[in-house]
Amino acid sequence: MSLTKTTLVDQITVTENGIVLYREATRIMEDGNEISKQYHRSSLTPAQDLTGIPANVVAICNTVWTAEVVAAYQAAQAAAEAARNA
Amino acid sequence: MATVALSGIITPTNVVTATSTTTLTNKTLTGAIMNGTLGATTPSTVVATTVQASTTMSVGGATPSASGSGITFPASQSASTDANTLDDYEEGTFTPRIDGLTTAGTGTYTTQTGRYVKIGKMVTLWFYIDWSNHTGTGSIQFANFPFTAQNSIAMPCSASISNIALTLNNYSSTAAVQPNETYAFPLQYPLGGGAAALIAMDTSANIYCTATYEVA
Numbered sequence: 164m165s166l167t168k169t170t171l172v173d174q175i176t177v178t179e180n181g182i183v184l185y186r187e188a189t190r191i192m193e194d195g196n197e198i199s200k201q202y203h204r205s206s207l208t209p210a211q212d213l214t215g216i217p218a219n220v221v222a223i224c225n226t227v228w229t230a231e232v233v234a235a236y237q238a239a240q241a242a243a244e245a246a247r248n249a
Numbered sequence: 250m251a252t253v254a255l256s257g258i259i260t261p262t263n264v265v266t267a268t269s270t271t272t273l274t275n276k277t278l279t280g281a282i283m284n285g286t287l288g289a290t291t292p293s294t295v296v297a298t299t300v301q302a303s304t305t306m307s308v309g310g311a312t313p314s315a316s317g318s319g320i321t322f323p324a325s326q327s328a329s330t331d332a333n334t335l336d337d338y339e340e341g342t343f344t345p346r347i348d349g350l351t352t353a354g355t356g357t358y359t360t361q362t363g364r365y366v367k368i369g370k371m372v373t374l375w376f377y378i379d380w381s382n383h384t385g386t387g388s389i390q391f392a393n394f395p396f397t398a399q400n401s402i403a404m405p406c407s408a409s410i411s412n413i414a415l416t417l418n419n420y421s422s423t424a425a426v427q428p429n430e431t432y433a434f435p436l437q438y439p440l441g442g443g444a445a446a447l448i449a450m451d452t453s454a455n456i457y458c459t460a461t462y463e464v465a
Contacts, residue, residue: 174325178397178465180429186341188324198315202341204365204395206431211353243427244350247447 167192172217180239181209181232185220209236339367343395345376345458348432349385349450353392357382360455365395370464372396379455388447389413391424391458392432399463400429406460408435413454421448426462433460 174186184206191199207213210233213221305313307321314321326337345363347356363376374394398404403425410421419437423445426433435456436445 178429182397182431184395184397184431196315202339204341204343206393206395206397208392208431 183207209233346393348392351387354385356380373461394431396464404462409457
């Protein structure tokens with residue numbers, strides 16, 4: 164009997180406004196059969212610091228977060244704040 | 250696992266009618282019960298009084314879980330546009346974070362713990378954040394939610410906030426999940442009534458929050 168534990172990013176989603184959501188799945192396997200699985204989710208907004216983020220997620224962020232996407236997201240945030248303060 | 254033969258209970262017109270309890274032990278039902286589809290045919294009516302399965306059933310091609318009894322959904326949601334179709338279930342954890350609205354900043358945390366359960370388009374979060382220092386500026390926001398909210402109105406949720414500096418004579422027990430985003434703002438209200446207002450960043454505080462919102 165051998166037990167193994169693996170954690171990997173099994174899902175990455177990009178929303179229309181550039182937010183990147185990803186899910187890490189931790190699986191416990193016994194002799195090749197999955198006996199336990201747990202999910203941990205995170206979200207990243209355009210231009211957010213990517214320190215400590217899994218490499219494959221960073222690659223997606225760097226592709227998606229063009230200057231135009233970042234500018235549009237920041238403009239939307241500013242507009243939302245203005246609306247709240249109105 | 251064996252596959253139960255359905256030919257005896259599926260009529261040639263593809264109508265399943267059960268007037269009493271049918272017990273299926275250690276069997277896999279493939280496409281017959283959950284979506285009414287058997288092979289390439291789709292019954293126009295499925296009527297079942299009670300269906301019992303001793304282990305797990307799956308939908309959407311998912312592998313039935315070997316643990317417990319229940320319904321296993323695909324690991325990745327197969328979204329349905331039908332208003333009467335339950336198309337997702339997932340539970341897990343996330344790491345809630347405090348950001349400043351003007352400058353996100355960095356926090357020094359004692360505790361960041363969060364859990365979620367997503368059922369269809371509805372997700373409920375439970376989280377606790379305790380921080381001892383923060384460099385952010387502007388209003389406080391709860392960030393790093395696991396799902397983006399529906400792009401509609403800000404959705405209020407329950408928040409139990411302690412040790413946050415509120416404006417004099419204000420109280421707070423509410424936060425608002427922002428549309429199309431993965432964060433929420435805690436809000437404060439004047440005693441005796443009045444407009445809600447955002448809460449300024451506090452360098453040391455803690456919050457408990459429960460948030461239920463519709464996912465995009």
